[in-house]
Amino acid sequence: MYENKFQWARKIGFGFRPEDIVPENIGQWNKEQLNSDNQDIGLNGEGVWPESYNFSLEERLNRLHTFMTKKEKYESDKIAPDEKNKLVRIARDENRVHLYDVYKYWNNAIYGRNTFHQRLVHFWANHFTVGGSNNFRNYIIGDLIYNTIGENLDGSFTDLLQKVTLHPGMLDYLDNVFSSGENSNFTKTMREEGKTAGLNDNLSRELLELHTVSTAKEYSEKDIKNVAKILAGWGLIVSNYTREFNQEKSNGNIKKNIRFEDFIKKPYLKDRSEPGKKNVLGKSFSSGSGSIYKLIKMLAEDDHTAQHLSRKLAIHFIGENVSKQEINEIYQTWKASNGDLAEVHRITLEVSQKTNVKKFLWPTTWMFQCVRLSGAKFISDKNRNNGFGEIQNNGLPKYEPLGILDEIGHNFWSSRQPDGYSEKKQDWVSTEHFDRRIRIASRIYGANPSMSGEEIAEIYGFSDRTKMAISKAKTGKDKFIVALCSPELMEV
Numbered sequence: 001m002y003e004n005k006f007q008w009a010r011k012i013g014f015g016f017r018p019e020d021i022v023p024e025n026i027g028q029w030n031k032e033q034l035n036s037d038n039q040d041i042g043l044n045g046e047g048v049w050p051e052s053y054n055f056s057l058e059e060r061l062n063r064l065h066t067f068m069t070k071k072e073k074y075e076s077d078k079i080a081p082d083e084k085n086k087l088v089r090i091a092r093d094e095n096r097v098h099l100y101d102v103y104k105y106w107n108n109a110i111y112g113r114n115t116f117h118q119r120l121v122h123f124w125a126n127h128f129t130v131g132g133s134n135n136f137r138n139y140i141i142g143d144l145i146y147n148t149i150g151e152n153l154d155g156s157f158t159d160l161l162q163k164v165t166l167h168p169g170m171l172d173y174l175d176n177v178f179s180s181g182e183n184s185n186f187t188k189t190m191r192e193e194g195k196t197a198g199l200n201d202n203l204s205r206e207l208l209e210l211h212t213v214s215t216a217k218e219y220s221e222k223d224i225k226n227v228a229k230i231l232a233g234w235g236l237i238v239s240n241y242t243r244e245f246n247q248e249k250s251n252g253n254i255k256k257n258i259r260f261e262d263f264i265k266k267p268y269l270k271d272r273s274e275p276g277k278k279n280v281l282g283k284s285f286s287s288g289s290g291s292i293y294k295l296i297k298m299l300a301e302d303d304h305t306a307q308h309l310s311r312k313l314a315i316h317f318i319g320e321n322v323s324k325q326e327i328n329e330i331y332q333t334w335k336a337s338n339g340d341l342a343e344v345h346r347i348t349l350e351v352s353q354k355t356n357v358k359k360f361l362w363p364t365t366w367m368f369q370c371v372r373l374s375g376a377k378f379i380s381d382k383n384r385n386n387g388f389g390e391i392q393n394n395g396l397p398k399y400e401p402l403g404i405l406d407e408i409g410h411n412f413w414s415s416r417q418p419d420g421y422s423e424k425k426q427d428w429v430s431t432e433h434f435d436r437r438i439r440i441a442s443r444i445y446g447a448n449p450s451m452s453g454e455e456i457a458e459i460y461g462f463s464d465r466t467k468m469a470i471s472k473a474k475t476g477k478d479k480f481i482v483a484l485c486s487p488e489l490m491e492v
Helices: 005-012 026-035 057-076 081-095 098-111 115-127 135-152 157-165 168-173 185-192 202-211 221-231 260-265 291-300 303-317 324-337 341-354 363-374 400-408 431-445 453-459 464-472 476-484
Strands: 278-280 283-285
Touching (some): 005 341, 005 363, 026 115, 026 341, 098 115, 115 135, 115 341, 135 157, 135 168, 157 341, 202 291, 278 291, 324 341, 363 400, 363 431, 363 453, 453 464, 453 476, 464 476
Antiparallel strands (some): 278 283
16 A cells, blocks of 8 residues: 555655645545646746647648658759758658647646646557658657547547547558558559559458457457458558659549548548458457447457456556456446546546555656656756756757657657567666666756755655665765665666
């Protein structure tokens, strides 16, 4: 049972800042976390996040189009390489959106009041991994994290799964944009022209294995292929990042341009879809775009999905050594509520409080907690040593947040495997990862924290052994680094 309020707030959230009003008891804090609104916190913790720093999916793609158009023009112009690079850089900076996304990600974690909600966003963004490796995904990952995941954590898992699966970022990341039914008009036409086309099962495979029922369901390769057939036609490839998308081919004739607005609302191409009925896990699905909704509902409501997701939530918020009984409490609530995420998250919080199981923290979770509890302002910019808690004169956030996420080895905007970042302690305990934390702790110290290493040790109930190690450090900076890299702050 967690009785230390400061440690409990770290277990399930990001902890308190020194200036925060600490609730009288844990129960009070729990109620505040469950009942508070999920509005993004304003810059440096004041007010609400500026609306001008939020971007719709349409605006994101418009900005990408503008940048790519200018880039192609500059690269074709006969101008000096230095001038060309300068113009491309200006065009990129004027139209970038994911820097704002990353900045909001940091700002919420460091200054936000509903840190349980933020931890939930991080969990689900990892469960539904979409790693960036191209301009297209970099521009729209933020929409997936904030507008699709973050705004749908109080509804049903079925609804969340549907929105995530059919999000352009997921359709692109798992290559469904390249998938077409073997018997579709598109595939037939392409093959007549001597080109390659056909099914891609990456999304179908991960939808079953990672996102829903898991391998415990014992589905077959035929099931995977039939899911791919149902998914065929979903996902439009942006051609050269313009507003004109890959057109359907039917009987050798190219249809008129697909409307940009239609892509946003429903990224589906009938001519790429697989005709005929498909059988998945013993159930039959007809042709047409409506089949995917029926399939997602079936997978979301499957008992194996409830078991798989209950276990993942328990491991993330409780720890690797969580008991079967604790997992079962979450599972029973999932089943009783039919995947009502508000109820599932509530019981996850309650079960977590009752246990003494320790959780080794993800690098970013640890980093954000250290910034908060020390009273630092974001983290020091190594080039300016003044933090990056301010927006630059041109209205853009500094680049430093992305660099730090890379430095700590835990960047949600980077290219990564579909199974997301590991929850296993052994994958984060190494000399390399410890060196990374030492460097980050040093930079947090450079951001003028209001708490010393000794003060942190006292408030968070460090062991005598750790307090002794802090006292032996020669400088205030060294004491601070020892405190932040202590077992008490890396594990909770």
